[in-house]
Amino acid sequence: MFNSKEDKYWTLAFTALLFVTFVIWITFGLYQSHYLIALRILGDTTTNTIIGTPKEGRGDEWSTYLPMFKQAYHESFSLFSTLRPYYERLDWFIAIPHANASLFFLPNQAFYWLIPPTAALSLQGFYYNALFLVSTVWFLSNIGAKRSIAIITAFSILFSEFFQMWWTSNFPALGACILPFAIFTSRVRDIYRFGLLFWSLGHLLFGEMYPPFYMSTAICLIPLTIACRPDLLTRRSLLFASLAAASAAGSYLLLNWDFVRQVANTSYPGKHSVSGGESSYKAVLSLFFPAMPDSSAPSLYAIYEFSMAGSILPLTALACMPIIQWSRSNLKLTVLVGMVSGALLIYMLAGLPDVLARFTGSYLGAGRRMHLGFSLLVNFYSAIILSRVEKFKLESFLVPALFFSITGFFFPPTKEMQTYFFCINYLPYVPLLALLTAYIFLAFAWKTEDHAIRAGIVMLTCAAAAQIVVYGAFNPLMRANDILKPVNSQFTADWRALYRKNNGRPLAIIGNYGHVLRGEGLPALEAIHLANVDLHAYETIFPTLSPREIDSLFNQFRGLAFANIDKMDKSGPTVRIPIEPFAVPFAHMISHDEFVTGNLTPRIELLSTSKSGLGSYDVRWQSVLVRPLGIEAPLTLHLDCLTGTSWLTRYPVVIPGQPPAEVALQGLAGRVTVYAEDENGARTCVSRLKLSSS
Known part of the structure; x- marks a missing residue:
C-alpha cells in the first residue's frame, strides 16, 4: 500500500507517540485502576482519579488483586503474609513480585526493588500497554501487514471494548499474548529466536495464570501464522517451538507447582470442563459494529462477558473482497481463516459435545473466553487483506463507513453502554465523517491521484482514535502513589480502635469488603482467597465447621463477608457469615x-x-x-x-x-x-x- 519511506514515517510517528506517552505517564505516576472505589469504602474522600470514573463491576481488580498486591507491598513482597489470622500465601492469578527465580521471566518486576514501588507500579501499567502495541505491530509486520495498517490495528484492538473491560484484571495475559507469535515469526537467528520464544512464553505464563485466554489465542493465531508464513512449517521450527513451549510450561510448574495443584483442585472457575455455547450472535456482530447493543448484556458484568474486540477493520476488509487479487496464497489464507472462524462460531454459539470438547482441548475455555482469539483472528486477517489490496477505490472505505453509521442509527447503544463508555453514541459516525472530510480536503489540496487511499487511512486512523476516547475512558487513570499509600481516615482509625478494644485479636465488621481491609495491613477476617491459606487456619477461626465443610466452603475462589444474620449464606460468590461470634461486643x-x-x-x-x-x-x-x-x-x-x-x-x-x-x-x-x-x-x-x- 505504502512504500518503505512512508512505512518509516509511520514507525517514527509510532515510536514518538510511545515515547511522549511514556514521559507523561511516568512523570505523573499514572496507573489504570478502579481502586478509588476501595478508597471510598475505606473512608478516603479526598483522593480522586486524574480522569475517568471507577466501575464497581471490576471488583476482581479493586477488591482482590490490588489489595493483595498492597498487602504484599507492605510486607516487602514476602512469599507468605505475617498478617493474622490467615497468614496467606501472597500469590494470585496475576503475579505478585517475589525475589526468586520468577524474576528471570518477569524482569519488569525487578523494578520494585530498584526504584520506588509507586514508580514501579506506574511503569508496570505503561509496560504492558506498550508491550501489546509493539508486539502486535511486530507480529503483523512479520506476517505481511503494512506498517500503517499494523499500527492502526494494534491501537484498534487495545482500545476495544473487550480489551479495556478485561484489562485491569488481566493485563499480563492480554499485554503479553502476542509477543511469542511476534518472536516466532521474526527474522532473527534461530538460536536467539527460540531462546527468546522460550522466555516470552515464560513471561506470559509467569505474568498471569489464566489458561482460557492462552488456549483461545493459540487456537486462533497458530493457523493464521502458518497460513501467512508457510516457511515456518518445517521440522526444525516446529521442534524447537515445541521444546520452547514445553520448557516454559515446565519452568512455570516447577516454581509454582504447589499453588497450581491447589488451584486445580478448587471449584474455580466453577467447572473443570465446559463445552461452549455461551455466546450470542449479537456479540459476534459487535466485532463488526462495536457500538451495537447486545440485549443479553444489560449489566456491566454481562457487557464485559459478551464483549468483543470490535473495530471497523473487519467491515473494511469485507468491502475490499471484490477488488483484491485472489492469488493462491490469499485463497489459502481466506479458506483457513474461514474454517477456523466457522469452528469457533459453532463452539461459541452452539457448543460441542463433551467428548469432542475434551479431544480438541477447547474445554479449557468457556465459549465466551473464545471471544479473545476470535477477535484477534478476524482483526489480524483484516489487516493482512487490507495490506494486500493493490489499488483502493473510494467505495472500499465509503461502504463500510456507511454501514457503520446506519447500524449505529438504527441500533443505538443502550443507556448502560452510554454510562460505561464515553460518547459511544457518536462512535458509529466518526469513520464516515472523517472519510468525507479527508477526501474533500485531499481532492482539492493534494494534487495526486491517491487521495482515496489517503482518505481511507485517515478514516481508519480516526476510527482507532475514537475508540481510544470511547473505550479507553472506561478505565480511569489514577496516581500509583494514591493506590499504595496507607489510608488514614475516620474509618481506619475506628477499625484500629476496635482492634485495641479486642485486645489485638483479629475481628470482623459488618459489610462486604473483599480483601480491602487486609490490603491496608489490618488483621481483618474479611478476605478473598483462592487456595492460598492453610485449611487448618480456617479450622481455628471457624471451630463450629467440620474439616469437610471447611474444604468445600473455602477451597475455592470466594470472598468472606460478615453480616448480622442467623446462619451462614453460601449461595453467592461471597460467603456471608454470621457476625456475632466474630465482632467486638459492647457492654450495655x-x-x-x-x-x-x-x-x-x-x-x-x-x-x-x-x-x-x-x-x-x-x-x-x-x-x-x-x-x-x-x-x-x-x-x-x-x-x-x-x-x-x-x-x-x-x-x-x-x-x-x-x-x-x-x-x-x-x-x-x-x-x-x-x-x-x-x-x-x-x-x-x-x-x-x-x-x-x-
Missing part, C-alpha cells in the same frame, strides 16, 4: 423507661427474626448513630417490652462531610430476645428501640 444496659432523652438511633432497620423459645423471638437489627461516640461511652437500649438477652456491636461506617473525631464507630448492630405473642409483636417492639449514652 437495657431500660424499659418510656421517656428517653438524647436518642442516638432515630431509625432502626429490622433484619431477621427467629423463634428462640416458647413465646420468645430473637430479633436482629442495625442502625447508625447520629453522632460520634467514644469507644468506652456507656450504652443503654430502651425497649418498651419484656426482653431477655441482648448482644450489641459497633463498627466503622463512612459518613461523608462529618468532622473527624478521635473515635466515631457510628455503625450499630445487635440482637435482642423479645417476649411477645407473635413475631409481628416482637418486631414492632424492636422497631421502637432507642439508644442513649449518659
Whole structure:
C-alpha cells in the first residue's frame, strides 16, 4: 500500500507517540485502576482519579488483586503474609513480585526493588500497554501487514471494548499474548529466536495464570501464522517451538507447582470442563459494529462477558473482497481463516459435545473466553487483506463507513453502554465523517491521484482514535502513589480502635469488603482467597465447621463477608457469615423507661427474626448513630417490652462531610430476645428501640 519511506514515517510517528506517552505517564505516576472505589469504602474522600470514573463491576481488580498486591507491598513482597489470622500465601492469578527465580521471566518486576514501588507500579501499567502495541505491530509486520495498517490495528484492538473491560484484571495475559507469535515469526537467528520464544512464553505464563485466554489465542493465531508464513512449517521450527513451549510450561510448574495443584483442585472457575455455547450472535456482530447493543448484556458484568474486540477493520476488509487479487496464497489464507472462524462460531454459539470438547482441548475455555482469539483472528486477517489490496477505490472505505453509521442509527447503544463508555453514541459516525472530510480536503489540496487511499487511512486512523476516547475512558487513570499509600481516615482509625478494644485479636465488621481491609495491613477476617491459606487456619477461626465443610466452603475462589444474620449464606460468590461470634461486643444496659432523652438511633432497620423459645423471638437489627461516640461511652437500649438477652456491636461506617473525631464507630448492630405473642409483636417492639449514652 505504502512504500518503505512512508512505512518509516509511520514507525517514527509510532515510536514518538510511545515515547511522549511514556514521559507523561511516568512523570505523573499514572496507573489504570478502579481502586478509588476501595478508597471510598475505606473512608478516603479526598483522593480522586486524574480522569475517568471507577466501575464497581471490576471488583476482581479493586477488591482482590490490588489489595493483595498492597498487602504484599507492605510486607516487602514476602512469599507468605505475617498478617493474622490467615497468614496467606501472597500469590494470585496475576503475579505478585517475589525475589526468586520468577524474576528471570518477569524482569519488569525487578523494578520494585530498584526504584520506588509507586514508580514501579506506574511503569508496570505503561509496560504492558506498550508491550501489546509493539508486539502486535511486530507480529503483523512479520506476517505481511503494512506498517500503517499494523499500527492502526494494534491501537484498534487495545482500545476495544473487550480489551479495556478485561484489562485491569488481566493485563499480563492480554499485554503479553502476542509477543511469542511476534518472536516466532521474526527474522532473527534461530538460536536467539527460540531462546527468546522460550522466555516470552515464560513471561506470559509467569505474568498471569489464566489458561482460557492462552488456549483461545493459540487456537486462533497458530493457523493464521502458518497460513501467512508457510516457511515456518518445517521440522526444525516446529521442534524447537515445541521444546520452547514445553520448557516454559515446565519452568512455570516447577516454581509454582504447589499453588497450581491447589488451584486445580478448587471449584474455580466453577467447572473443570465446559463445552461452549455461551455466546450470542449479537456479540459476534459487535466485532463488526462495536457500538451495537447486545440485549443479553444489560449489566456491566454481562457487557464485559459478551464483549468483543470490535473495530471497523473487519467491515473494511469485507468491502475490499471484490477488488483484491485472489492469488493462491490469499485463497489459502481466506479458506483457513474461514474454517477456523466457522469452528469457533459453532463452539461459541452452539457448543460441542463433551467428548469432542475434551479431544480438541477447547474445554479449557468457556465459549465466551473464545471471544479473545476470535477477535484477534478476524482483526489480524483484516489487516493482512487490507495490506494486500493493490489499488483502493473510494467505495472500499465509503461502504463500510456507511454501514457503520446506519447500524449505529438504527441500533443505538443502550443507556448502560452510554454510562460505561464515553460518547459511544457518536462512535458509529466518526469513520464516515472523517472519510468525507479527508477526501474533500485531499481532492482539492493534494494534487495526486491517491487521495482515496489517503482518505481511507485517515478514516481508519480516526476510527482507532475514537475508540481510544470511547473505550479507553472506561478505565480511569489514577496516581500509583494514591493506590499504595496507607489510608488514614475516620474509618481506619475506628477499625484500629476496635482492634485495641479486642485486645489485638483479629475481628470482623459488618459489610462486604473483599480483601480491602487486609490490603491496608489490618488483621481483618474479611478476605478473598483462592487456595492460598492453610485449611487448618480456617479450622481455628471457624471451630463450629467440620474439616469437610471447611474444604468445600473455602477451597475455592470466594470472598468472606460478615453480616448480622442467623446462619451462614453460601449461595453467592461471597460467603456471608454470621457476625456475632466474630465482632467486638459492647457492654450495655437495657431500660424499659418510656421517656428517653438524647436518642442516638432515630431509625432502626429490622433484619431477621427467629423463634428462640416458647413465646420468645430473637430479633436482629442495625442502625447508625447520629453522632460520634467514644469507644468506652456507656450504652443503654430502651425497649418498651419484656426482653431477655441482648448482644450489641459497633463498627466503622463512612459518613461523608462529618468532622473527624478521635473515635466515631457510628455503625450499630445487635440482637435482642423479645417476649411477645407473635413475631409481628416482637418486631414492632424492636422497631421502637432507642439508644442513649449518659
